[in-house]
Amino acid sequence: MTAEDPTPTTPAEEHSTRGAYVAIGESFDRDMNYIDDRITRDGRDGWPVEAGRYRLVAARACPWANRTLISRRLLGLETALSVGMPGPTHDKRSWTFDLDEGGVDPVLGYERLQQAYFARFPDYPRGITVPAVVDVSSRAVVTNDFQQITLDFATEWTAHHREGAPDLYPEAQREEIDALNRWMLHHVNNGVYKTGFAGSQEVYEKEYRALWAALDELEERLGRSRYLMGPSITEADVRLFPTLIRFDPVYHGHFKANRQTLASMPNLWNYTKDLFTTPGFGDTVDFAQIKRHYYYVHEDINPTQVVPLGPALEPLLEGHDRDRFDTDTWGPQGTAPGAPLAAEVVDPAHTPLHVTGR
Missing domain, CATH: 1.20.1050.10 (Glutathione S-transferase Yfyf (Class Pi); Chain A, domain 2)
Structure with a gap:
């Protein structure tokens, strides 16, 4: 998919400019229906912890993604889990990798995070959010459950923690x-x-x-x-x-x-x-x-x-x-x-x- 590709719009566009927010009358509430697969030591969801297998996509602009970047740094997961960083803005379709050379993530080969979501769920109906963890070999999103991702970094990725990593979830x-x-x-x-x-x-x-x-x-x-x-x-x-x-x-x-x-x-x-x-x-x-x-x-x-x-x-x-x-x-x-x-x-x-x- 190129930047000029007229990909059909999806329901995700209806609230993409506000992340995972949906209107409820005059109030706004966060849509908490995320992809809840987990990457674990025993691989019980089909996604075992493996160094080099996954890529964290986390825009520095986003507070929900920022917490994953902090956790990854504190625990020393940089060599086990690569990171892709979209630019600070997005359009109605998706976050884009416009900070990378040619506007393409060098590991996933994608211009848009949306492509990783569609690689797994062709009709994905919700917002294309960060942070997201993507399986590098299939180039498909694994999870975007921002609340669980950092907990799993602390408890499931321990084999790849740096020496002296703090216990963030005692x-x-x-x-x-x-x-x-x-x-x-x-x-x-x-x-x-x-x-x-x-x-x-x-x-x-x-x-x-x-x-x-x-x-x-x-x-x-x-x-x-x-x-x-x-x-x-x-x-x-x-x-x-x-x-x-x-x-x-x-x-x-x-x-x-x-x-x-x-x-x-x-x-x-x-x-x-x-x-x-x-x-x-x-x-x-x-x-x-x-x-x-x-x-x-x-x-x-x-x-x-x-x-x-x-x-x-x-x-x-x-x-x-x-x-x-x-x-x-x-x-x-x-x-x-x-x-x-x-x-x-x-x-x-x-x-x-x-x-x-x-």
């Missing part, structure tokens, strides 16, 4: 992590979208208040420990960070979540700065792609498609106060990940990390 805390993650998904990760895509003043005000009530609760929680679950980083931090790092550049203005900036909330802001300068977090963030995606793709919210120049990013490198808490960032046997692969380094012009050479 067994003793799983029940609490799961409960917190469900709450954050509804009230924070999705909460910003519910606010931004509200179709009436009444719905907007309801979702706005719910979002800020949740952020206030997190502000209080982060006044008790360095990370969400205590002294060490867990899956919960991996899920919250992509929302927080996008808050002031995008959600505050674009989604009208503007009671105040994140930078004015001491615990949330210092927590965000702390994680941004932690290896595996900030080095996966491309602010230029993030802003290009939201302000360009959401034409119904921003019809001019003008992308703002601000806010200034250098404050993310200012000192934080999180070391006042007990800290065991990587866990008892854990260590920080090494530098990103050369091919996966974020463009220095798109991040303030280059200011200090971190």
